[in-house]
Amino acid sequence: MNSPETVLKNSKRANNSIMTKVLPLAAALLLMLILCSCDDASTLMREDNEYPLVVSTIFPGYDFARSIGDEKAGVIQLLPPGAESHTYEPTPQDMMLVKKCDVFIYAGGESDTWIEEILSEDDAQGRVVVSMTEVSDTLVEEEKEGMHEGGVLSDLFGEDGEEEETDEHTWTSPKNAVRICDAICDALCEVSPENAGYYKDNCGKYTGQLKKLDQRFSDTISKCPRKCIVVADRFPFRYLVNDYGLDYRAAFPGCADNAEVAADSIVTMCDYVKDNNIPVIFTIEFSSGRIADCVAEVTGAKIMTLHSCHNVSSTDEKYIDIMEQNLINLSEALK
Secondary structure: OOOHHHHHHHHHHHHHHHHHHHHHHHHHHHHHHHHHHHHHHHHHOOOOOOOOEEEEOOHHHHHHHHHHHHHHOEEEEOOOOOOOHHHOOOOHHHHHHHHHOOEEEEOOOHHHHHHHHHHHHOOOOOOEEEEOOOOOOOOEOOOOOOOOHHHOOHHHHOOOOOOOOEOOOHHHOHHHHHHHHHHHHHHHHHHOHHHHHHHHHHHHHHHHHHHHHHHHHHHHHHOOOOOEEEEOOOOOOHHHHHHOOOEEEEOOOOOOOOOOOOHHHHHHHHHHHHHOOOOEEEEOOOOOOHHHHHHHHHHOOEEEEOOOOOOOOOOOOOHHHHHHHHHHHHHHHOO
């Protein structure tokens, strides 16, 4: 069996070859998606629209808002489907949508500094802003064993590890999802009071589903013999593991951007997987999977996906469906 260092080098070469072929196709598909969305955005920004325009930077806010607003709101997601959320840069049309919308939803946190600048410059009358971190119970990024080797956390924590950053992935907790939905409902009721009853009814039904989802997570995980997961990737699941009493090991914190993991970090993770007979290691959506491939080859563990819901391949996907699949995958990992 190859060493982690050898597997990592081979994985880099294979990954570079694949990316050379895939990137041009991905760029073409992304351009098509953007062009197709322009007409929809222009239509929704018309002054004579009957219902409020809701703009969310990322998928969770988009999915929550369309579930609540339904037929009496126009809802747009700024981040193109399939795009990397942490390297997203707004277009001029995105800027215009933020200025023109009635309700604006964003995650909050370090990756949304560009939004704070727009909002501070813009004095739009009547627009209501929902920051998901501000309406949620928040946690800070933390340094776990195996993360710090190679200086992976230096950008987030500084050399002494004392600076704290709020973890912005609040929606990975169904409990926080309920709070976010209530805030979105309040915003819609404020900008369109004549439809308040409609929004509140939809919100009540949807948050009822979220509460049932939360109970399923709690019931299922409480019966699992294992209580630790391994994510050979970024870790945007602080709220998820916190809610259900899980421990974890991961390669990077949730907002690490294009970080290069050191070989000794991979060795630490491989040792942990082998020593604890971990049957499943996770990677996240849109990841290259290079680290997970390396750990799996060394340890024999199975690779599965744990989806953060930060972005999706298609906006036809649903938050609740994705989280249900996460629960299935977690159940197998915790057996």
